[in-house]
Amino acid sequence: MADHILTPSSAFMDWHPPATPKLAASARETLTMASFAAARGKEQALREAISAAYGAVLPKSAGRVEAGGIAFVWAGPDQWLAITEHEGARDLEAELKEKLTGIASVVDQSDSRVVVRISGSRARSVLAKGVPIDLHPRAFAPGSVAITHASHVGIILWQVDDAPTYEAAMFRSYADSFAHWLFEAAAEYVSAQP
Amino acid sequence: MMKGQTGATGRPHMTSTHYSIFSVLREALRGHTGWGPAWRNAEPKPDYDVVIIGGGGHGLSTAYYLAKNYGPLRIAVLEKGWIGGGNVGRNTTIVRSNYLLPGNIPFYELSMKLWEGLEQDLNYNAMVSQRGVLNLYHSDAQRDAFARRGNAMRLHGVDAVLLDQAAVRKMVPFLDFDNGRFPIHGGLLQPRGGTVRHDAVAWGYARGADRLGVDIIQNCEVKGFIRDGGRVTGVETSRGLIGAKKIAMAVAGSSSRVAAMAGLRLPIESHVLQAFVTEGLKPFIDGVVTFGAGHFYISQSDKGGLVFGGDLDGYNSYAQRGNMPVVEDVCEGGMALMPRIGRVRLLRHWGGIMDMSMDGSPIIDKTPVDGLYLNSGWCYGGFKATPASGYCFAHLIARDAPHPVAAAYRLDRFATGHAIDEKGMGPQPNLH
Amino acid sequence: MRIACPHCGERSLDEFLYSGDATVKRPDFAGTTAMDDFVTYTFERTNPPGPHRELWYHAAGCHAWLVVTRNVSTHAVASVELARDVALAAKSATKDSAS
Numbered sequence: 101m102a103d104h105i106l107t108p109s110s111a112f113m114d115w116h117p118p119a120t121p122k123l124a125a126s127a128r129e130t131l132t133m134a135s136f137a138a139a140r141g142k143e144q145a146l147r148e149a150i151s152a153a154y155g156a157v158l159p160k161s162a163g164r165v166e167a168g169g170i171a172f173v174w175a176g177p178d179q180w181l182a183i184t185e186h187e188g189a190r191d192l193e194a195e196l197k198e199k200l201t202g203i204a205s206v207v208d209q210s211d212s213r214v215v216v217r218i219s220g221s222r223a224r225s226v227l228a229k230g231v232p233i234d235l236h237p238r239a240f241a242p243g244s245v246a247i248t249h250a251s252h253v254g255i256i257l258w259q260v261d262d263a264p265t266y267e268a269a270m271f272r273s274y275a276d277s278f279a280h281w282l283f284e285a286a287a288e289y290v291s292a293q294p
Numbered sequence: 295m296m297k298g299q300t301g302a303t304g305r306p307h308m309t310s311t312h313y314s315i316f317s318v319l320r321e322a323l324r325g326h327t328g329w330g331p332a333w334r335n336a337e338p339k340p341d342y343d344v345v346i347i348g349g350g351g352h353g354l355s356t357a358y359y360l361a362k363n364y365g366p367l368r369i370a371v372l373e374k375g376w377i378g379g380g381n382v383g384r385n386t387t388i389v390r391s392n393y394l395l396p397g398n399i400p401f402y403e404l405s406m407k408l409w410e411g412l413e414q415d416l417n418y419n420a421m422v423s424q425r426g427v428l429n430l431y432h433s434d435a436q437r438d439a440f441a442r443r444g445n446a447m448r449l450h451g452v453d454a455v456l457l458d459q460a461a462v463r464k465m466v467p468f469l470d471f472d473n474g475r476f477p478i479h480g481g482l483l484q485p486r487g488g489t490v491r492h493d494a495v496a497w498g499y500a501r502g503a504d505r506l507g508v509d510i511i512q513n514c515e516v517k518g519f520i521r522d523g524g525r526v527t528g529v530e531t532s533r534g535l536i537g538a539k540k541i542a543m544a545v546a547g548s549s550s551r552v553a554a555m556a557g558l559r560l561p562i563e564s565h566v567l568q569a570f571v572t573e574g575l576k577p578f579i580d581g582v583v584t585f586g587a588g589h590f591y592i593s594q595s596d597k598g599g600l601v602f603g604g605d606l607d608g609y610n611s612y613a614q615r616g617n618m619p620v621v622e623d624v625c626e627g628g629m630a631l632m633p634r635i636g637r638v639r640l641l642r643h644w645g646g647i648m649d650m651s652m653d654g655s656p657i658i659d660k661t662p663v664d665g666l667y668l669n670s671g672w673c674y675g676g677f678k679a680t681p682a683s684g685y686c687f688a689h690l691i692a693r694d695a696p697h698p699v700a701a702a703y704r705l706d707r708f709a710t711g712h713a714i715d716e717k718g719m720g721p722q723p724n725l726h
Numbered sequence: 727m728r729i730a731c732p733h734c735g736e737r738s739l740d741e742f743l744y745s746g747d748a749t750v751k752r753p754d755f756a757g758t759t760a761m762d763d764f765v766t767y768t769f770e771r772t773n774p775p776g777p778h779r780e781l782w783y784h785a786a787g788c789h790a791w792l793v794v795t796r797n798v799s800t801h802a803v804a805s806v807e808l809a810r811d812v813a814l815a816a817k818s819a820t821k822d823s824a825s
Contacts, residue, residue: 162734162788176788177733232738247734248741249786550773561769563746564798609744612775612799617727619740652769708769709762721768724744 111214111275118286123222125282127275128267130185133209134192137179142203153199162245164258173258173269174245181209181256181269214275216282219265222289227266229285231257237264251281313417332497333377333504338511341537342368344691345529346544347516347552349373351382351492351677352669353544354499354510355684356691358416361506363685364692369508370538372531374515378496381547381676384646386569386601388582388593389678390427390487391452394443397702397714398655399450404699405682406452406486412681418498420490421596426581427487428457428465430631432476436586440482447484455483466583469632476587476630487582489593495680519556525664526556542667542691544683547647548612549670556663560670561652561708563723566611567603567674568620570643572635574598583631590627592635599641602628606648606674608724616645648674654726655714658687658696659705667691668705673726727801732808733788745781747771748793748809775799781809 110129117125138146147158156167159174166172170192175181182192193208200206218227224235230251234240245258255268255278270278311317311330321328344360346353349371357371389409391402413420431437437456444454458480463471471478500510511533520528520535528537545552553560575598584591589605604624607616621643628635651657651671656679661668669687672679686700696703702714708721719725730736749772753763776799782792791809796802 177790232740247787248737254786548775550771551775554772559766559770559772561771563771563773564775610747610773610778610780610798611801613801615801617739617801619738622740709765722746724746 111272112279113276115279116283117279118283118290120290121220123218123220123226123286123289125216125218125286128215128217131183131210131215132186132190132192133181133183133213133269134196134206135175135179135181135209136196136200136204136206138204139202143178145203146200149200149203159245162247164243164245173256175256176247183215183269186210212271213269214272215267215269216275216278217260217265217267218282219260219263221263222286223264223266226282226285226289227257230281231255233257237262250278251285253278253281313419332501333510336370336504336509336511338370338372338514338531338533338536339368339509340535341528342370342509343538344369344540344542345536345538346371346542347529348380348544348546349377349500349510349512350380350544350546351495351499351680352546352672352683352687353542354496354503355680356542356544356669356687357503357508357510357684358499358506359685360688360691361503361508363688365506367692369503370536371503371508371510372514372516372529372536373510373512376512377500377510378493381646382496382680383493384569384644385492385677386591386593386603387489387492387595387677388427388487388591389422389490390484390582391678392427392429392443392447392454392482392484392487393716394446395714395716396450398716399447399452400699401682401686401703402679403450403452404685405679408681408685409490409678410486412490412495412498416498416502418494418501420494420498422488422490423596424486424488425593427484427584428462428481428581429483429584430462430469430478430481430586432479432587434479437479444482453484453486455485457481457483465580468578468634469583470630473630476585481586489582489595490677491596492677495677499680499684516552516555519663519666521663526666538665540665540667540691542669542687544669544687546649546670546672546676549649549668553661553668553670556661556666558661558663560668561657561705561721562671563610563650564612565609565648565650565724566607566613566616566645567605567648568607568616568624568643568645569601569603570621570624571595571641572600572602572638573641575600575638585627585631588623588627588630590624590631592628592632600635600638606650606724607645611645612647614645614647648672649676650723650726652708652721652723653713653715654717654719654723656683656703657705658683658690658700658703660690660694661705673723727803729782729792729794729803730806731784731787731790731792732806733790734784737784737787741784741786742792743783743785745783745791748779748781748812777804 154168156165156172162174164173170184173181196206233246233248242259247256253274255270257268259266353371357369391406393399393402431440444456447454462481515532516529518530519526526541550560579594582593592602607620649671650673657671658669686697689697717726728736778798779795782794784790793807793809793812795804
């Protein structure tokens with residue numbers, strides 16, 4: 101039987117992101133991601149283990165913290181998504197499984213989700229066209245997280261900084277639909293650039 | 295002619311003229327000063343043979359056929375609001391009999407045949423327009439399903455034509471046939487389907503029933519039932535007590551609350567359905583077109599407005615108004631089907647309350663309470679059923695036995711395992 | 727109409743799926759009246775015109791099941807609880823009455 105060698109490929113068929121001073125988008129496809137959820141009755145043990153290993157306090161509600169180069173994103177009641185760059189073949193699933201043995205279930209998400217970064221002064225206006233939540237700074241700021249959808253594509257959305265920079269994680273198979281929507285929503289700001 | 299006849303109430307009819315070319319000419323010469331009201335605004339009497347609760351399309355047609363086919367009877371129709379102010383004036387006016395299941399096809403075909411003779415029967419212009427109902431298919435599997443449906447219809451003597459893409463293009467060339475996601479491969483056409491002017495149906499039946507001596511009592515809300523042992527003997531209303539030998543409920547949209555007054559709990563949830571009308575345009579859609587890949591259907595009224603709708607909002611509601619997600623969903627369906635409507639302006643939009651039954655099919659049956667009859671569960675298909683619903687309900691009330699074509703619409707069919715589930719969704723009313 | 731998810735805050739209706747009347751309780755399948763009880767449970771609804779307790783699923787959000795009390799004649803939402811909390815409270819109430 102022939103060897104089937106799988107080579108990484110982009111989740112996007114058609115990727116022509118806006119790249120202007122006021123609006124830029126990029127795809128983060130070199131991440132390692134793992135989701136984890138506490139075993140029954142082990143919530144406190146999980147918090148302590150994450151704190152001991154990474155110095156991070158897991159957000160109890162929709163929020164995101166960064167510690168030791170890893171972002172911990174609230175991903176629903178009692179569950180989180182850990183994200184970092186895939187540098188040096190780092191494997192978050194293996195790493196967390198070892199540190200959380202018996203206190204949490206850990207599942208690799210690296211190939212299941214794609215993260216799209218959208219930044220610039222127009223980023224909020226573009227997102228507002230497809231996301232049904234309030235993105236005004238008084239309602240959504242760096243550290244905020246929302247599980248919602250953008251033009252029918254389910255996303256986990258968070259804000260990274262005040263630029264503002266946002267990131268949206270979505271299932272890979274929806275990435276192209278998301279991009280299609282994003283580029284269309286961004287078009288007016290891209291063509292209007294002087 | 296009915297004029298001058300003595301009705302079953304023993305009182306001469308003083309009202310409506312027989313409508314004809316001669317009466318129109320005569321009135322034209324008299325400056326239209328001689329037209330009387332189309333029906334009397336009756337005062338309630340102490341008792342009747344039959345009291346029908348609900349002066350909507352179904353209640354009025356029940357009264358009409360009861361008086362016409364089983365009279366003489368002393369009949370009253372009690373309406374909480376005014377005639378034409380309920381769901382009969384709040385629908386998208388489509389009539390069709392393109393059903394699949396044996397329990398449904400003969401009933402809806404009887405309704406279609408009654409529509410075809412309605413205007414002559416009632417001497418009233420209800421603008422019955424058999425402009426065709428076209429259900430589009432978008433895949434081979436859907437074509438096969440529609441072929442099956444078409445065959446079932448033809449085996450029951452109903453007209454059905456399976457069209458290929460070229461034939462559909464000829465009828466409605468402006469659809470988005472080569473849409474990447476939902477290409478249009480063809481459609482199932484029922485040429486005899488079409489539209490009927492909905493308020494005229496209410497007015498026509500009201501006039502027809504009135505001319506047969508039925509008392510139509512408006513602003514008369516039923517507040518409770520009067521019982522004698524296991525039997526109902528009358529109703530308490532906002533206009534006093536009214537006795538009756540038999541009481542018939544035709545209050546779809548409110549069936550659960552009226553039935554609750556008689557201690558009944560029904561297999562029904564009330565849901566809201568939205569519909570939309572645009573500004574008037576020149577005629578371009580001949581018939582009724584339904585999208586097969588989403589929930590969207592459209593026709594064009596004689597005034598030129600596009601009349602369209604889609605899915606239920608999906609949650610229990612008595613509010614007569616819906617929410618934005620379904621508005622968006624309907625508009626997305628419309629844009630996928632015919633992008634040219636994207637810049638048409640919406641004139642008005644509304645929400646109506648549907649009696650959603652647990653299998654998507656209606657109930658025409660006696661209740662466990664003696665003397666109390668139930669007509670309910672019309673989901674969002676009540677308008678097209680108006681004539682047959684009244685025809686069969688009248689039969690049930692008069693004979694205490696179901697009309698043969700409505701025999702499957704039993705209240706106990708859920709307990710006995712005889713649900714009539716056209717969509718195969720099970721007991722989830724918001725999915726039918 | 728918007729629903730305030732206890733986890734996510736107030737959200738648009740299109741993030742939620744409706745799952746019907748929350749007051750119907752699955753009967754005991756071993757009871758002597760199980761057949762009738764299941765017919766009632768599966769098919770009959772009170773369908774009141776006022777306050778209605780109902781199940782919603784935050785499908786495009788945090789995936790929590792919610793028990794929402796809503797006036798179906800006005801669409802005003804009176805309260806939103808986690809279905810888990812409602813179920814646990816019912817369970818402990820049963821336990822208390824049994825002991």
